[in-house]
Amino acid sequence: MALSEQDAREFASIFANLVDTVGFALLGKAHVVRLALTCLFSEGHLLLEDAPGTGKTALARAIAAAVNAPHSRLQFTPDMLPSDITGVTIFDQSKNSWDFHHGPIFASIVLADEINRASPKTQSALLEVMEEAQVTVDGHTYATPKPFMVVATQNPIEQAGTYRLPEAQLDRFLMKTSIGYPPHEQFIEVLDGAAAPDRSKQLRPVIDGPTVLQLAAAAATVYTDRAVTGYIASLAEATRDSEHTRLGVSIRGAIGMVRCARVWAAAQGRAYVLPDDVKALAEPVWAHRIVMDPDAQFAGVTATKVLTDALASVVPPAQGQA
Template identity: 45%
Template sequence: MIQHATPSLPEVSQLANRMSEEMGRVIVGKPTQIRMAVTVLLAEGHLLIEDVPGVGKTVLARALGRVIAGEVKRIQFTPDLLPSDVTGVSVFNQSTREFEFKQGGIFAHIVLGDEINRASPKTQSALLEAMAENQVSADGHTYRLSRPFMVIATQNPIEMEGTYPLPEAQRDRFMARITMGYPARQSEVAMLTAQAGGDQLNTVQPVTDAATVEAAIKAIRAVYVAPVINDYIVAISEATRTHPDLRLGASPRASLHLMRASRVVAALAGRDYVIPEDVGSLAVEVLAHRVLPTVEAQVAHREPAGIIASIVASVPTPARG
């Protein structure tokens, strides 16, 4: 295997910019969502995209897969999808008289789980080991997944017909959640004009490969996180666990994900160290989908995103040393 030299942080930032620009050719007017998708990839995380149908969730996932020349697989989650369809199954080979493992859709660099909450909770849970440990266990054997490995799952709001809410353990595996939102009028007009010439997704070109992305991830791991920043991250997570509007706070995994994503933000800003603003800029996307509001908060229409934003505003920001 060819070993890629670890890139410098300016080179990592340039790579992320190229990826974002290429994706922006087909996802018009959504630079924040594009940047978050790239950030999660470089932070070794998984992304949950939640919104109503038809606003570009799947296009964002497929575009990210195209800009890296890695293997991309799509799993269409349906009520009759089985866990073995996701992870794989052992099949008896008549010629060799032995069982052979047939890989499921999870074996790829980028896995698009489309409409994940239309599958049963049992099938959804088939992703847990893969997302947490980058491996699949089946029939007494463990199979390692590709690196980099990222699950991008799309889901419709649970109020829509035929959907199942994701279990808390599943939601906690996702580093961040974003919503696409309806496009601005000019962006929607531009989309109609572009689509008149055919599927614009086919024009997206790879700007890097999987090995280069993995090398960039290695470089980002070296970004320094001071003890005071770790204390700040934990303070935010602890505040969610005692907040009167929340009956379930952020887990220790949430703190880890917030730290990893903050390192990426620092690297893309050209710094080799994390500052409090890096943490604060990501807190809502990383934490809001993991917490559960109380019944009283729901009745008062206090959304998790707003609660997390208020927590970040209330936790003392460490002074830069």
């Protein structure tokens, strides 16, 4: 059954409360917070790429604090092993049996800090759990908690000794965005509170894990007209047909857009998706999935430019149709 207007308004109220709560720890970044929470309610994973000290870790901590659910942090290093993420089976002499010791991935909100510093083998272990929401060790399968969201970070500045995520693995992330530096007035406010820089410790939970699942299920029923899904398909195809790309938006990326657009609409108190929702989410949901042609990349053409051209060339459906 499609989401009702009343349910959409209730969703928007809770969403706004979460934005305000998380925003207390990340001043002047309400849009980034909305994107992160949209990713949470879309049951996807978020990749944050930004310079050091911009609040990537603070955002993940604030989301974990606002959602009363288990959370953990993984600090990736070159010598990290897959078992450091998933856990390991150890023989218990007192019981004369093998016991599985759960790794830090078994949490609802998992912060994977500097993911590009780990080896490809370790990265693959994390990304496999992200896709399957379960871990298989020694023939036994263990499900991760629900909800389950990975907030991964990477530093684009220092590339020495790092392992770039391949395009197929980037596609596993529902969104990729950056935080950036705060506006001047908020920057001063941050400096005024420098004695207690981690404001996430002052946050109180707004909702719990089961409520997140209920809200995610409700948002998934937001009405999406066939004209809007056709618009999404045409945009994805336009990125594939572009002369500047070697690989455009995948089917997984298009499905992810539908999921995100539904949450974005509900967060604004609407029980239906508009083409404007798709336009607002195009860059964070799709830009990291586009692989540029080497010649176009050398000429300075970016994935953002490809998306801008697609949005300009594909005519959106009229509001009466959507």
